[in-house]
Amino acid sequence: MKIAILGYGNIGRAAEEAIKAAPDMELAGIYHHNEINDQMVNDQMVNDLDVVLICTPTREVQKFATVLAARGICTVDSFDIHGQIWSLRSALDPVCQTNKAVSIISAGWDPGSDSMVRALLMAMAPKGLTYTNFGPGRSMGHTVAAKAIKGVKNALSMTIPLGTGIHRRMVYIELEEGVDFKAVEAAILADDYFAHDETHVIPVESIDALNNVAHGVNLVRNGVSGETHNQRFEFNMAINNPALTGQVMVSCARAAVRMKKRGEYSAKTMIELRPIDLLPGTTEELVKALV
């Protein structure tokens, strides 16, 4: 399988490592995302590609996925705006069907592998509550919101899980020279990103010194199987965030190639994929090893 990477930030670099570690894949190219219009779309080379991993900022995913699917090239992205996933899938699905491509969208860990776990737990205990608790780890959205506050030179917002889907925000900030900490703290606490959660603002000398791409999840369900209550399930992980996202995208690229071979032209989320399609090896090998 010939896999290319579009966008070469943290996720793109992690995807590169995962492709190189895969026994059945070849890295066919790395495209910086400003090259898409002139180079990628017109270059004859890309006609040979099996899959392009779209590792650009999430808001640019739809544009690139549409262009590639229209040329019959499969894509995988880790689009992560939960409220817009169905809309992305609806836009890409007909393009894939018409042009014989497969697009696997929102393929990361949440949305992504966590979504598969949530679906499986729902099938095991259809009634009940699932809580997805995130962290400890950096929230990109909250970090960007804190950086946008006047007087903040650099920021890091950590998400701390408090259980039942409630989170604490630990906001570390580097102040611009001469700025009053109390005023900046008040502005952060009043911001809509932070106003609804327990938030602590902490001044630090260097955000760079705190840099860490670790993240985690504690996903809990207590539910009912048939008429039997108190069926308890828990999924935990403590991971390097871009490494896991890149790996999940690469595993989904394998699924895209197999689905295309079977003529399953469509845009799909991870809960619509067969787990076996994510893995190298034959059906016999995988059933014997994993079932």
Added chain:
Amino acid sequence: MKIAILGYGNIGRAAEEAIKAAPDMELAGIYHHNEINDQMVNDQMVNDLDVVLICTPTREVQKFATVLAARGICTVDSFDIHGQIWSLRSALDPVCQTNKAVSIISAGWDPGSDSMVRALLMAMAPKGLTYTNFGPGRSMGHTVAAKAIKGVKNALSMTIPLGTGIHRRMVYIELEEGVDFKAVEAAILADDYFAHDETHVIPVESIDALNNVAHGVNLVRNGVSGETHNQRFEFNMAINNPALTGQVMVSCARAAVRMKKRGEYSAKTMIELRPIDLLPGTTEELVKALV
């Protein structure tokens, strides 16, 4: 969907409850498994069935699944002899393809939902070790082995997880009158079922007083995503065993009906199923709720 139950022990009863709790299913009949030859195969009524859940002892699964698939009726079973799953799948698959049926095999929690988790974790961190730790809960195989020892009136063998896939066996026994405990204990410890694990034999007045269908799993993977080591994952559950098995079978019945509608005639294990197919509702509803 019209679902029938073949075999009415613990699992059959749990499956009945799960069918009745499902918004999209109708219980179309319960067959005791000694009725299969005269009643089930010849009775015209069963031509209306969408799926038969095979809740018989595991060694009778293949016989019944083959007869039903040959008539184009979908089946779900929870066949649990890990070393023979591929052989069962290989035998049923051509029967399903020829007669336009879908058979979902080994649909319980292990094999079953645990298999899906193992496959997903392998996709998230392809290199590394997964340990499946079972219990605390009753082991059917070990209980039967203990009951077969001379002088044992009744027995219960509990599996206790010690981590890294190592288990302790706590064997509770009710002795026949006048039997020497030490001799029975020695015979149990020498039995091949127990000789390789840490085993404790404990005489009790009443096995019935210890009866409990609780079980558990602690499934752990520490692996490598791309080139990043120490990616840590854990799946835990503490459940009522027959209730979960019955529920998983019923959720898989839904998948069987959908796969048959799409013409995917085949025998499949759970790692070959799409999680979304296990759940009631439309694709749009499920993607919006779970992804």
